[in-house]
Amino acid sequence: MDETVAEYIRRTVLKIPRDEIKSMLQKWGFLSEAELQTINFHQIKDNISQEVVQLCEENSADIKQAAVLDIIYNHIYPNKRMWSVYQMKKTGEEPEIFDFQSFKKKFKRRLLSALENVTINFREYEDNAIWIRIAWGTPYTKPNQYKPSYVVYHSQTPYVFISASVLKSNMPLLCQALVIASSYHDIQEMELRSRSLNSLKDIVFKRYNQNFKTYCPRPPQERNAEPESADLRIIHENRSEKERIERVTWEIFGDGPQPQLEFAQYKLETMFKSDPKMEVLDKKEPFRCLVKFSSPHLLESLRSLAPAGLADAPLSPLLTCITQKARNNFKIKEKRGFFPGSFVSP
Amino acid sequence: GVFTHLERLEAQAHEAGRKQEEKEQQEEKLARLKERVEELRTQRDKLQAKVDLQQKGQTGRKGIIESGTTEPSAGAVLEWKIRRLQGMLQAFYLTGISAKLTKRGVCFSISTAYEGTYLDSYYLDLLIRPEVQIHHHSVPIFIPLEQITKRYLKTDIRRCLSVLSDHLNAYARRKYQADQLQEHFSDQLEGTLQRNSLCNLLVFNYKVPGEGKTFPFNARLIYRDLCCSLPTEAVVSCTEKAPESLQETAAAHSELFRHLALHKAFCSFSRAEERED
Numbered sequence: 001m002d003e004t005v006a007e008y009i010r011r012t013v014l015k016i017p018r019d020e021i022k023s024m025l026q027k028w029g030f031l032s033e034a035e036l037q038t039i040n041f042h043q044i045k046d047n048i049s050q051e052v053v054q055l056c057e058e059n060s061a062d063i064k065q066a067a068v069l070d071i072i073y074n075h076i077y078p079n080k081r082m083w084s085v086y087q088m089k090k091t092g093e094e095p096e097i098f099d100f101q102s103f104k105k106k107f108k109r110r111l112l113s114a115l116e117n118v119t120i121n122f123r124e125y126e127d128n129a130i131w132i133r134i135a136w137g138t139p140y141t142k143p144n145q146y147k148p149s150y151v152v153y154h155s156q157t158p159y160v161f162i163s164a165s166v167l168k169s170n171m172p173l174l175c176q177a178l179v180i181a182s183s184y185h186d187i188q189e190m191e192l193r194s195r196s197l198n199s200l201k202d203i204v205f206k207r208y209n210q211n212f213k214t215y216c217p218r219p220p221q222e223r224n225a226e227p228e229s230a231d232l233r234i235i236h237e238n239r240s241e242k243e244r245i246e247r248v249t250w251e252i253f254g255d256g257p258q259p260q261l262e263f264a265q266y267k268l269e270t271m272f273k274s275d276p277k278m279e280v281l282d283k284k285e286p287f288r289c290l291v292k293f294s295s296p297h298l299l300e301s302l303r304s305l306a307p308a309g310l311a312d313a314p315l316s317p318l319l320t321c322i323t324q325k326a327r328n329n330f331k332i333k334e335k336r337g338f339f340p341g342s343f344v345s346p
Numbered sequence: 347g348v349f350t351h352l353e354r355l356e357a358q359a360h361e362a363g364r365k366q367e368e369k370e371q372q373e374e375k376l377a378r379l380k381e382r383v384e385e386l387r388t389q390r391d392k393l394q395a396k397v398d399l400q401q402k403g404q405t406g407r408k409g410i411i412e413s414g415t416t417e418p419s420a421g422a423v424l425e426w427k428i429r430r431l432q433g434m435l436q437a438f439y440l441t442g443i444s445a446k447l448t449k450r451g452v453c454f455s456i457s458t459a460y461e462g463t464y465l466d467s468y469y470l471d472l473l474i475r476p477e478v479q480i481h482h483h484s485v486p487i488f489i490p491l492e493q494i495t496k497r498y499l500k501t502d503i504r505r506c507l508s509v510l511s512d513h514l515n516a517y518a519r520r521k522y523q524a525d526q527l528q529e530h531f532s533d534q535l536e537g538t539l540q541r542n543s544l545c546n547l548l549v550f551n552y553k554v555p556g557e558g559k560t561f562p563f564n565a566r567l568i569y570r571d572l573c574c575s576l577p578t579e580a581v582v583s584c585t586e587k588a589p590e591s592l593q594e595t596a597a598a599h600s601e602l603f604r605h606l607a608l609h610k611a612f613c614s615f616s617r618a619e620e621r622e623d
Binding site: 097098099100124128154155156157158159204205206212324 | 568
């Protein structure tokens with residue numbers, strides 16, 4: 001077995017939390033159950049990984065098999081990577097019969113014809129998600145297994161989730177291969193990025209809990225049946241205002257959990273509106289400014305702003321349109337037209 | 347022979363479908379008639395009350411006028427209105443498409459079902475001004491919603507909803523069949539069931555109980571019509587080394603899959619085996 005493969009397997013096993021190593025190796029299925037029994041999973045990780053490498057040597061593992069272990073790790077811990085969303089467009093209207101085998105063939109053929117030194121792995125999951133791992137090389141060097149790109153694609157949808165390696169130069173080739181393999185015409189990056197892959201899927205597939213008016217809606221007042229304060233000395237002065245805020249928040253955000261995003265970024269190219277007497281800026285140029293909201297869970301924190309009294313309800317539509325518009329990166333320009341105020345560029 | 351058997355099966359399937367349709371129509375009719383009965387009853391009560399009142403007026407104010415025989419109170423009328431609306435909404439729900447007016451338009455809900463089992467519901471929230479457009483929706487991304495709405499939304503909403511409902515119901519039913527196959531007949535499946543998001547391409551290896559223990563069949567079902575829950579193409583093959591009789595069975599199965607729902611087809615395999623025993 002190649003030394004580089006051994007080192008790669010060793011480092012991959014070291015990434016896995018100790019309690020998860022056994023189950024992940026079982027999912028991998030490369031080592032038999034009997035062989036796994038011989039490993040002591042209670043020792044320090046360094047020793048565990050050495051034992052695993054030894055067993056892999058005895059079974060002559062190659063880089064493709066080692067790459068599968070990497071896919072499994074990233075599938076269970078996708079939040080360690082930053083994911084971007086790409087949208088594909090097609091013009092034809094033929095019904096789509098998506099065949100996974102044909103997709104794989106076309107994808108591999110496109111990449112391999114342009115670049116000999118790549119390692120490509122596919123793995124299909126129960127929820128129709130196809131995971132593709134690509135390790136890139138150059139015409140003169142072998143693929144760099146430590147900086148692979150990951151692609152997650154659900155068949156018959158126009159969205160692709162890509163976690164690119166640092167080597168951005170391979171993106172055009174990757175995009176082209178995806179478009180050809182999935183029979184689309186064009187691909188474009190969306191302004192949506194997050195570490196939470198599932199939340200990105202929720203947003204573009206519209207799986208989050210939107211509010212739909214059916215003929216039996218549950219008004220929020222019934223839900224939050226706050227028990228009348230036991231202490232009768234406490235009087236809620238702003239009860240009606242509180243209820244209004246709750247109702248407005250419920251109308252915007254709905255009931256269920258929000259998708260998880262880490263930031264929302266607004267690039268402002270608007271004119272600075274100041275008192276003309278102050279004359280802060282002589283030149284009539286747009287005031288360039290970048291506003292970034294960061295949070296471990298941005299949308300939940302936005303939802304709790306008004307009820308906590310930190311902001312007025314309803315919140316600015318620039319903040320509440322994030323899930324609807326499926327973007328968290330905005331450019332705001334001055335609107336030149338009938339309506340005053342700024343508008344969001346597409 | 348095989349063909350008469352197939353013809354019989356086909357006839358049975360047609361008959362079952364027809365009976366199902368009849369049953370549904372009858373249920374709808376029943377709901378409508380029940381409503382009508384309610385309406386007529388209350389009308390009769392009202393008229394009766396009027397008649398009584400008139401009679402009382404003619405014979406003078408004799409006796410105690412009980413509140414029950416006078417004009418129905420506002421509360422009772424309201425209750426009757428609510429019951430009637432609920433009945434209508436229930437009847438609409440049974441048809442699969444219902445709607446509610448919103449502040450700026452209408453919200454339609456399309457429910458899917460397969461033979462009595464209710465599956466998921468999907469929503470389409472529309473704005474009416476300045477023109478009919480989608481506000482938001484919960485239709486899965488792989489259903490060609492844009493295509494359908496581009497064609498029909500602005501011109502014929504009813505047709506748009508009907509086509510969308512056909513797509514969603516067909517998808518839900520294909521998914522249901524595939525799920526049922528995996529759940530109840532996993533012992534006859536070899537390896538994994540390959541499917542895609544729309545469930546319109548299914549590829550799997552299976553063996554029929556009793557026969558072909560060493561020669562599994564490979565089935566490739568393609569559903570080209572997205573509004574249909576039966577495949578347009580069904581290719582069943584077995585390895586070349588298999589005996590003649592199995593080739594015939596493969597052809598028979600191919601026909602079967604095109605006319606019978608997947609899980610029902612597998613059900614019939616087990617029943618056929620029982621009959622042979």
